[in-house]
Amino acid sequence: MNKAKLKSIIVRFSPLITVGVFILIWYIAAIAVDIELILPRPALVFKELLALISGKTFWTAVGGTLSRSFTGFAISFALAMILAVAGFAIKPIHRAFSPLVIISRAIPTMSVILLSLIWLTSQTSPILISSLIMFPMFYSDFYSALNNIDKGVIDMAKLYKVGAKDIVTRLYIPNILPSVLDSVRSGISFNVKIVIAAEVLAQTRQSMGISMQISRVMLDTASLLAWTAAAVAISYALELIVELIKRFAVKWRRA
Amino acid sequence: MKKLFVAILIVIIAAAAVFTFAACNNEKGSIKIIVPDGAPALAIAKMLKDKPQFDKYEITYEIVPGAAEISAKIANGEADFAIAPTNIAANIYNKGTDIRIISANTFGNLYLVGTESVSDLSDLKGEVVYNIGMGGTPDLTFKYILNQMGIEYFASDVADETGAKVALHYVSSGAELIPLLKTGNAKFGILGEPAVSQALKNVSGSIRLFAIHDLWAVVTEGLDYTQAVFVGRKDAIDKYEGIVEWLSDLLDENVDWIAANPAEAQAALADAGSTLTVALNKQIIRACNIGFVPAKYAKSDINAYLTAMASFNAAAIGGKMPEDTIYYQ
Numbered sequence: 001m002n003k004a005k006l007k008s009i010i011v012r013f014s015p016l017i018t019v020g021v022f023i024l025i026w027y028i029a030a031i032a033v034d035i036e037l038i039l040p041r042p043a044l045v046f047k048e049l050l051a052l053i054s055g056k057t058f059w060t061a062v063g064g065t066l067s068r069s070f071t072g073f074a075i076s077f078a079l080a081m082i083l084a085v086a087g088f089a090i091k092p093i094h095r096a097f098s099p100l101v102i103i104s105r106a107i108p109t110m111s112v113i114l115l116s117l118i119w120l121t122s123q124t125s126p127i128l129i130s131s132l133i134m135f136p137m138f139y140s141d142f143y144s145a146l147n148n149i150d151k152g153v154i155d156m157a158k159l160y161k162v163g164a165k166d167i168v169t170r171l172y173i174p175n176i177l178p179s180v181l182d183s184v185r186s187g188i189s190f191n192v193k194i195v196i197a198a199e200v201l202a203q204t205r206q207s208m209g210i211s212m213q214i215s216r217v218m219l220d221t222a223s224l225l226a227w228t229a230a231a232v233a234i235s236y237a238l239e240l241i242v243e244l245i246k247r248f249a250v251k252w253r254r255a
Numbered sequence: 256m257k258k259l260f261v262a263i264l265i266v267i268i269a270a271a272a273v274f275t276f277a278a279c280n281n282e283k284g285s286i287k288i289i290v291p292d293g294a295p296a297l298a299i300a301k302m303l304k305d306k307p308q309f310d311k312y313e314i315t316y317e318i319v320p321g322a323a324e325i326s327a328k329i330a331n332g333e334a335d336f337a338i339a340p341t342n343i344a345a346n347i348y349n350k351g352t353d354i355r356i357i358s359a360n361t362f363g364n365l366y367l368v369g370t371e372s373v374s375d376l377s378d379l380k381g382e383v384v385y386n387i388g389m390g391g392t393p394d395l396t397f398k399y400i401l402n403q404m405g406i407e408y409f410a411s412d413v414a415d416e417t418g419a420k421v422a423l424h425y426v427s428s429g430a431e432l433i434p435l436l437k438t439g440n441a442k443f444g445i446l447g448e449p450a451v452s453q454a455l456k457n458v459s460g461s462i463r464l465f466a467i468h469d470l471w472a473v474v475t476e477g478l479d480y481t482q483a484v485f486v487g488r489k490d491a492i493d494k495y496e497g498i499v500e501w502l503s504d505l506l507d508e509n510v511d512w513i514a515a516n517p518a519e520a521q522a523a524l525a526d527a528g529s530t531l532t533v534a535l536n537k538q539i540i541r542a543c544n545i546g547f548v549p550a551k552y553a554k555s556d557i558n559a560y561l562t563a564m565a566s567f568n569a570a571a572i573g574g575k576m577p578e579d580t581i582y583y584q
Contacts, residue, residue: 033331035330035331035350035351035352036350036351037326037327037330037346037347037350037352038327038330038331117426117427117431118431118434118435121412122412122424122425122426123412200427201427202427203388203389203425203426203427205389205410205411205425210389210390213388213389213390213427214389214390214391215570216323217322217388217390217391218342218346218390218568218570218571218573219322219323219326219343219346219347219350219573220570223570
């Protein structure tokens with residue numbers, strides 16, 4: 001095996017090597033601490049994870065959390081898109097909405113959570129929390145994506161009397177799509193984290209958040225870490241799906 | 256190769272750091288006694304105030320935020336003695352930390368509060384009862400009582416229209432339940448003292464309907480509801496001879512002292528960093544149900560309590576019933 005080939009193999013598998021090193025450090029730390037309650041060994045956590053996956057409650061919890069995540073995501077995405085387009089088309093609208101965006105960006109996550117617990121039910125407050133936190137991020141991403149389109153190209157299109165429908169479908173959408181998908185990609189896993197945190201505090205039935213909380217209350221650290229691993233895997237899978245959509249979309253744009 | 260070397264070096268450094276960190280926890284020059292914040296802290300209120308010292312050893316008394324800190328500190332040896340929820344004590348023991356239950360110290364501070372009067376628990380069928388913490392001991396206890404009384408229940412925030420079952424719904428703390436009772440969104444809720452007194456004061460028309468420990472006594476034919484216990488690490492008990500008897504006397508003495516001196520007890524807690532904001536009076540202290548029963552006399556009550564908790568989920572007590580050696584003789 002020559003050196004170049006070895007190097008390419010190392011590069012290709014470097015993420016796996018990192019994961020391996022991480023688990024090794026975890027293992028060494030667990031042996032050093034030697035208290036299951038504080039840091040269980042990786043093997044125990046994986047065993048716990050397998051036991052979780054084979055149970056029915058795991059899937060209802062994951063399903064509940066995902067459906068709340070998607071609802072919150074869809075609300076914030078749609079709202080941000082509509083307002084960004086409106087603000088881009090009519091500047092006074094952007095200025096009028098700017099205080100709302102600033103407030104929703106500055107408002108502490110924890111106070112949104114605590115307030116919504118008083119106002120809403122345990123099933124709906126994670127949705128409100130996720131959409132309130134995701135909205136300003138999406139809005140500023142979408143708005144700047146729209147503003148980054150080369151004005152000259154649009155002026156030229158107008159000059160050549162390209163129809164409004166074509167300007168939207170052939171100029172605007174393809175141009176903002178990559179950055180929209182980028183923010184969707186980073187937002188989608190962040191959103192899952194927020195929903196889980198909200199579920200812990202809202203005591204939402206059939207959720208990953210309450211399952212983690214119950215593990216914590218019972219000092220079942222292995223199961224808490226198993227739920228955490230499951231949450232990481234799900235977030236990663238969601239990001240992967242968005243990445244695939246992005247690749248597909250780029251191909252479509254070129255065609 | 257150089258890169259591989261660097262990677263190995265990083266692993267070694269990380270491992271060394273972890274070892275040093277772990278070693279730090281094992282060094283202790285003094286005895287440490289910890290207690291979770293809230294009503295259980297009353298069990299050592301006088302000790303927090305007087306800071307009594309045992310023989311030539313230095314003792315520190317500390318309030319920690321909750322049960323998670325109690326278990327971590329007892330397990331890693333940072334603390335030697337603690338007031339702990341009874342199921343947490345069994346949990347720590349079952350997960351391999353050698354501890355002894357020295358005494359039972361709280362006998363139930365949970366109450367069912369309502370904005371409507373009911374004469375019997377079965378009247379709650381067709382109603383929503385709020386509880387603090389899904390899967391926690393207040394939840395498991397109430398379900399156990401309902402089971403024993405043959406009352407059906409289900410988890411929902413909407414009442415059963417047919418009136419056949421009790422709907423159970425959860426909030427994470429009493430602070431969230433009080434506004435719900437006040438706005439009428441909740442009619443019935445289980446709360447722990449002193450949040451109960453706070454609710455009764457703030458929500459007009461609210462009444463204390465049942466004491467959970469009374470319902471417990473009914474379904475267990477007279478057993479005590481041993482909610483929290485005093486535990487000690489076996490190595491500390493052996494190392495400081497006579498300390499258990501000395502501490503037991505102090506805990507026993509504390510029971511009468513807090514009953515007679517609510518204001519001083521409150522000041523002691525506040526000085527030690529408690530976040531308890533309710534003004535304590537004699538009634539509230541009495542409702543907190545602090546007592547002292549040595550482990551050998553409380554054994555059957557504790558065993559019944561642990562069996563009941565484990566009947567829902569063995570994980571609540573750490574997987575299995577602890578052996579009899581957990582009780583200090």
